[in-house]
Amino acid sequence: MNWIDTHTHTYDPAPGQGSAAECVERALAAGVCKQIQGGVDLASIKPIWELCERYPGVVYPTIGLHPTEVKEDYAQVLEKIYAELASKNPSSPQQGRGRYVAVGEIGMDLYWDKTFVREQEEALRLQLGWAKEFRIPVVLHVRNAFEECWHILKQAQDGSLRGVFHCYSGSLEQARRVLELGFHFGIGGVLTFKNAKLPEIVKSVPLDSLVLETDSPYLAPVPYRGKPNESAYVPLVGEKLAGCLGLSLQQVAEATTANAKALFGL
Numbered sequence: 001m002n003w004i005d006t007h008t009h010t011y012d013p014a015p016g017q018g019s020a021a022e023c024v025e026r027a028l029a030a031g032v033c034k035q036i037q038g039g040v041d042l043a044s045i046k047p048i049w050e051l052c053e054r055y056p057g058v059v060y061p062t063i064g065l066h067p068t069e070v071k072e073d074y075a076q077v078l079e080k081i082y083a084e085l086a087s088k089n090p091s092s093p094q095q096g097r098g099r100y101v102a103v104g105e106i107g108m109d110l111y112w113d114k115t116f117v118r119e120q121e122e123a124l125r126l127q128l129g130w131a132k133e134f135r136i137p138v139v140l141h142v143r144n145a146f147e148e149c150w151h152i153l154k155q156a157q158d159g160s161l162r163g164v165f166h167c168y169s170g171s172l173e174q175a176r177r178v179l180e181l182g183f184h185f186g187i188g189g190v191l192t193f194k195n196a197k198l199p200e201i202v203k204s205v206p207l208d209s210l211v212l213e214t215d216s217p218y219l220a221p222v223p224y225r226g227k228p229n230e231s232a233y234v235p236l237v238g239e240k241l242a243g244c245l246g247l248s249l250q251q252v253a254e255a256t257t258a259n260a261k262a263l264f265g266l
């Protein structure tokens with residue numbers, strides 16, 4: 001069985017996990033054949049590429065400025081991130097190795113701090129424009145900011161914008177609006193948590209809108225909840241999803257892997 005982790009931070013392992021390469025090896029042994037690294041700032045570029053170059057065809061990069069990293073200097077930081085993206089991605093929409101597969105993780109986060117809300121909105125708009133320019137999807141981080149994000153996405157959606165709400169945490173009604181945008185849902189360890197509302201949501205949306213992720217080292221699925229997460233745990237999320245949907249593990253692996261390949265051009 002082949003699985004894909006569509007959102008992970010393997011390049012930055014938690015204490016006790018060993019090296020990033022060891023995490024990739026454990027994932028491969030668990031059947032997680034591909035994993036997409038979430039970039040968050042300028043500093044994540046180097047470790048992400050080191051891992052991608054070591055594991056071509058297995059580890060893939062994304063690039064973006066995470067909303068909680070949007071500060072006073074965001075405009076200058078975005079300029080540098082744009083230059084890096086443009087240097088790796090050819091202007092033609094060809095697929096291949098050595099290019100960024102998505103702009104991410106980007107979005108809005110008003111959970112801890114609303115100081116830079118206007119800057120977060122501006123950074124999101126700008127980075128959505130990059131996704132259109134380079135014809136790649138976006139990986140969205142949306143926390144306590146669904147309405148704000150949705151309006152920006154709705155405005156930017158001209159039919160060409162694609163992407164995933166990573167670690168989807170919205171309501172059923174919001175899920176309908178995600179589908180209306182033509183976006184996917186990133187489903188991770190939260191699906192396995194007690195009292196999670198996610199099982200109801202995954203039953204109500206089409207299977208072809210779902211992709212699996214870990215967001216490791218955060219949000220480990222049961223029975224590792226509270227411990228460091230890693231890409232090797234994707235099949236645990238798949239198992240829970242299969243139970244929710246009344247499908248076999250094989251069916252869920254095939255469907256979610258095909259969805260991830262199609263969305264990110266892997």
Ligand SMILES: [Zn+2]
Binds near residue numbers: 009038
């Ligand atoms: Zn992340």
